[in-house]
Amino acid sequence: MKKRAWLPRAVAGGVTLVLGLTLAACGGGSGSSNGSGTFHVLVYGDASNKVEKQIVDTFNKTSKVKAVMDTIPGADYQQKLQTIINTKQAPDVFFNWGGGSIQPFVKANLLMPLDGFIAKDPALKSDFLPSVFNGAVVDGKSYGIPMRGTQPVLLFNNQKVLKDAGITPPQTWDDLIADVKVLKSKGITPIALGGGDKWPTQMWYEYLYDRVAGPGLFEKALSGDKSAWNSADSRKALSMLKQLVDAGAFGSNYDSVKYTDGGSVALVATGKAGFELMGSWYYSQQQQDHPDFAKNGLGYSAFPAVAGGKGDPNDVVGNTNNYYSVLKKTKYPDAVAQFLKLMYSDEFVKAQLAIGNLPTTTNTPQFLSTSANPAYSQYQYDLVKKAPSFQLSWDQAYPPAAMTQIYTAVQEFVDGKENADGFIKAMQALPTA
């Protein structure tokens, strides 16, 4: 009997051993790979990686400590980052959106304030547009160096639709309401909205709140003063948005339309809609989906001014830029500082412009003519440069924990499922860092 049982036991034992080893291997991983004179740079994986790779290569040509670039594909970036950032596998330098996206890490005491680097090389701050650089300042300390292009939100239009209807891009809110009525009477959806994605809806709130109340209201709310949402200005912005929705500006089926699957993009390109409020990446999206329209029919303008509003009509909202932040635990702070200096180099600016991104360094203007679309780049650069305030998108200004609640609130108010009181209550319930 003893003899008979040896094989099954051996098999079982073997399986246990193998399993144990595999699991142990999972835990161990590549933790030690930071040792031999390299630091890791983690970037959001997409088409722009070409430039990041080029900059890393340039850096490695002269530096003894080498940079290694890792990427995480788009949609999962924030989740993956969150799970590795406090482990041995954490990178030394990582891509982020500034604002709320790094706030939890600052709170957890994981990030290195870059003020020391800036003291040694003031250009790390002074060579960037202030409104953009400030996007990664938390509690008065700088935590990020801009490392891609800026993406302000613009009001895009179909020039032919506007011309046929005899209207021009609106300068004021009243113009916009008038335009909406004209387009609606012609059976055209006045404004395309990818409500299914929720964040495009949020852009209307961001701009209206800024125009009506100025950037202060949101800053106040973000810093924890929940009464800001209940102010008269807040209610005024909401009632104006309601007025726009009730005027039929977005049609009735916008919640079934998405931007991300090309639905709202096609609405404007095919002339079924007149306007769309979207980030500056809209241009390259149209170029990809509807090249002829992007070339000949796509117009753009700034968000209209609101009469009597406290916000400067030159204010913009959107994604200020992406940033590189540095972890405290890095073994090579000096090498990292050298690496960050490349973010305002001529090579960086030219490479970004070549792929359609708009860098926010002070030396950008001299290279604008080399961009894929000089007029468009120049327009955006001027817009951002003269903007007294550049409001980071709400979902990124708040900590990630607030995102789904913001999306639900903006959607339910526009749909009429919640009234102003409901929206205010929802926004007051958001976690603020």
Add this chain to the structure above:
Amino acid sequence: MTTTIPRVARRRTTSRSTGRSGAAVIRPSFAWAVPATLFFVLFAVLPLVLVAVLSFTSWDGISSPEFVGVDNWKALIHDHTMIQSLWLSVVITVLGVVVQTPLSILLGVWAAGKQRNRAVLSAVYFVPLLLSATAVSVLWRALLDPNFGVPAQAKWLFGDGNLLGMQKSAIGVLVFVGAWQYTPFHTLIYQGATRAIPQVLYQAAAIDGAGTVRQFFHITLPQLRNTMITSMILMVVGGLTTFDTVLILTQGGPGTDTTISAYYMYQRAFKSFDFGGGSAIALVLVLVATIISLIVVRVSGYDKMRSTSEGL
């Protein structure tokens, strides 16, 4: 490994022939169950226990989990999204069962026949099951686009095409897409079960003068009873854990109108980085699914496993 099985078997016969008593000797050693048990413990029991522990903590995935007692659970009770999400899960599950069961029984019984076109049509009909749920959702999302999809061409039926922008129609779309994908699977189960029904029953019924319809209601359906319960339990479990279709088609919207429990769990844990709250929802989901399965098993008498071929 290959030599062991015959060896054990041979041993069994010899021990029986020599008249040695005791089933314990005959039964293969417990060691055989170790690999499966180990897998189960590692990948099912252990995570479940960890989730239970996490549900009593506050954890954002960065710092270490902080013990907060029953805070997450207290918050859940007062969370109207949670209560609504459970209700939505039940609605979508029930609708799924109601829509898919009759369809798959009819199709399965038909596919079990001997018609000439049967094999070809069954094969075609089986295709949706081979696609990933995500791909299917992306496909239907495009087909149902209000401006460029089917609704734009059939305004008499779809109105302004705001299918995913209103709660009722959004739930309808989710149920429809689920049924489109999973009916073939249940059809397959019913097809197999129908084939296993003894022909003598039909022959006897035919002699007694029962037509096709009567045969279906008095022979086929009662004979499929156990299969129906198997298929329904699979539908219930599948319905309660529906996730991919919601993620792609509605993202829980409009507002929170289609935020079912499984999606809400994902949102809390991986979008809002509230792993404690997410774990609590996960446990609720485990409890609800277990209770519903138990009820189905009890009510249906499945646990007693009465044979459908008594007297044959």
